[in-house]
Amino acid sequence: QQQVKQSPQSLIVQKGGIPIINCAYENTAFDYFPWYQQFPGKGPALLIAIRPDVSEKKEGRFTISFNKSAKQFSLHIMDSQPGDSATYFCAAGFGGATNKLIFGTGTLLAVQP
Amino acid sequence: DTAVSQTPKYLVTQMGNDKSIKCEQNLGHDTMYWYKQDSKKFLKIMFSYNNKELIINETVPNRFSPKSPDKAHLNLHINSLELGDSAVYFCASSPHTGDSGANVLTFGAGSRLTVL
Numbered sequence A: 001q002q003q004v005k006q007s008p009q010s011l012i013v014q015k016g017g018i019p020i021i022n023c024a025y026e027n028t029a030f031d032y033f034p035w036y037q038q039f040p041g042k043g044p045a046l047l048i049a050i051r052p053d054v055s056e057k058k059e060g061r062f063t064i065s066f067n068k069s070a071k072q073f074s075l076h077i078m079d080s081q082p083g084d085s086a087t088y089f090c091a092a093g094f095g096g097a098t099n100k101l102i103f104g105t106g107t108l109l110a111v112q113p
Numbered sequence B: 001d002t003a004v005s006q007t008p009k010y011l012v013t014q015m016g017n018d019k020s021i022k023c024e025q026n027l028g029h030d031t032m033y034w035y036k037q038d039s040k041k042f043l044k045i046m047f048s049y050n051n052k053e054l055i056i057n058e059t060v061p062n063r064f065s066p067k068s069p070d071k072a073h074l075n076l077h078i079n080s081l082e083l084g085d086s087a088v089y090f091c092a093s094s095p096h097t098g099d100s101g102a103n104v105l106t107f108g109a110g111s112r113l114t115v116l
Helices: none
Strands: A004-007 A010-014 A020-025 A033-038 A045-050 A056-059 A062-067 A072-077 A086-094 A100-103 A107-112 B004-007 B010-013 B019-025 B031-037 B043-050 B053-057 B064-070 B073-078 B087-094 B111-115
Touching (some): A004 A086, B019 B087, B043 B064
Parallel strands (some): A010 A107, B010 B111
Antiparallel strands (some): A004 A020, A033 A045, A033 A086, A062 A072, B004 B019, B031 B087
């Protein structure tokens, strides 16, 4: 019940394309859904996050779409650039005494020039 | 300058040895974590400490022992290393407010452990 399922495992798009990465969860107690971006040899870094009380959040070229009833959320990258090539992780978390994030399995994105 | 720093960055050792990874954060955060990233990039939480107190201990072999001498430091000691321990270990920290949305994790650059 604490799993977060992420797809696809890998994705190749052309520069300017719009890659979409999808995640699904089971535990309705999750109340925070961030996306992390990881470049080779680096630790993951927060990219964008959403709460379940909104259906969409946009920051620059990155947009999260959230469907509470379906327990799904997705990351869209507009006008993708080669510099966006990285591994993307969705995650789900809940607060309280034991704050913790459950990460998805990651999506390796390659944006070709 | 580095917010979360961990050492060493690379560690190559023989099976059966004992090794430690150190982590320090200068962000003033209350909570620190250890995550393990396997060869398939899967990130799994191992431990979490809040103000030196253990608050999360996932199903991790007791060969792994975290130690937090103060809230800015969280070290990981591994006894009797096994081949399956080969992975990248990430230290992270976050403020601890009880509000999940405020608990942004800041990760270190990782320590790649290779057990031969």
